[in-house]
Amino acid sequence: MTFDRRALMAMAAASVAGSAFGQTPPPGSKSALPAGLYQPVETIDLWPDGAPGAPAVPLAETVNExxxxxxxxxxxxxxxxRPRMVVFRxxxxxxxxxxxxxxxxxxxVVVDKEGYEMGRWLAARGYTAFVLFYRLPGEGWAAGPNVGLSDAQRAMRIIRSRAKTFGIDPERVGAMGFSAGGHLCADLATRFAVKTYEPVDEADTLSARPSIAAPIYPVISMRAPDAHPGSREKLLGSAPTATEEQKHSPHLNVPDNAPPFFVLHAEDDDAVPIENALLLRAALRAKNITVETHIFAHGGHGFGLRKAIGKPVEIWPELFLNFARSQGF
Structure with a gap:
């Protein structure tokens, strides 16, 4: 990916404009949080005039412990x-x-296990991490199944627009997602060029393509028998058409210019069948896209960092870093 002079000027302008947004605090907690862990306070709202296509009945943001x-x-x-990114510098x-x-x-959207814990881990190793709290497709948004992708595309563009502020190389902005968030990560990395919302400012002139993508134990297929039933129903409803299933199955939408992928799954995942990772790997290989795949015998589903401790899968974050460095990331 290259950025010409016009794109770089747009980034600078968007950075100045974006700094004027009023920001929404991170998701809170009704109970005391564990002592000794950094709790982020810096956020970036995605939409300066509010998220487009709001439901008829206003939503009440709710955090369950x-x-x-x-x-x-x-x-x-x-x-x-108010979809937003929480920043770990x-x-x-x-x-x-x-x-x-x-x-x-x-x-x-999981806050700690697949969000803040990974954000802290990456930041400790020099990466600026942005945890995305994206809108959910079953809550009445006009964009329907594309609502999460709209937020992810917008988030990538805002990160690039503020590259100078964060000391980031705009060509080194990757994406990582877990489970249904892994589906969103893969969706972003395969449909980054699909127009899912109307541009709102200069940031939207920038690319939404991740430099690398790391879907971890991801939901990929929206077709039986490989689909995760819960994610499929929340994303597409109870009776989606074959066209809708195809549109929202990342392995069926891999473009020739997809970024390099790091794919991770466990054989004993009892929630999201391992076939999801294998389907994605096969589709990437068919397009000659670089893909590194790690399959572990044991790990189950949703291990993140905390549930991987003491198991062979515990090494997965280091494997990701090695892959990222091999891609100049």
Missing amino acids: RSTDPQLADRAVFGIS PAQPNGAAVLITPGGGYRW
Whole structure:
């Protein structure tokens, strides 16, 4: 990916304009959070005049704490009406950034396990991390199944528009997602050029293509028997057409200029069949797109960082870093 003089000027203009947005705080918590863990406060709202196509009935953002351990937060948020990125800045930036799309089956967006924990881990290694709290397709937005992709595209463009502010190389902005967030990551990396919303400012002149993409135990297919039923139903409804299934199955939409992929899954995943990762890998290989695939015998689903400890799959973040570095990221 290259940026000409016009694109670089647009980035600078968008950076100045974007700094004037009023920002929404990160998702909160009704209970005390674990002591000793950095809790981010910096956010970037995606839409300066509010997210387009709002539901007729206003949403109430709700955060559920699913953990019974006071030393281990496990929040999930739904009713997101102000989609935004929560920023993790590294002490020593290496010039690269990662947009993180947590999972949640398109029912909610996980805050800690697949969001903040990964954001902290990446920031500790020099990457500027942006955790995306995206809108959910079953909550009445006009964009329907494309609503999460609209937010992800917009997020990538805003990150690039503020590259100078964050000390980021605009050609080193990657995407990582988990489970249904892995579907959103793969959707972004295959349909980055699809117009899903009307441009709102100069940031929208920039590319939404990730430099690399890392879908982790991802939902990919929207067709039985490989589809994750819950994600499929929340994304497409109870009776989607074959055309809708194809449109929202990333392995069926790989363009010739898709970015390099890092794909990770466990054989014993009892929620999202491993065939999802294998279908994506095969589709990428058919297009001669660089793809590194890691399949672990044990890991289950939703291991993130915390549930991988003590298992062979624990090494997966280092494998990702090695792959990223091999791609100049």
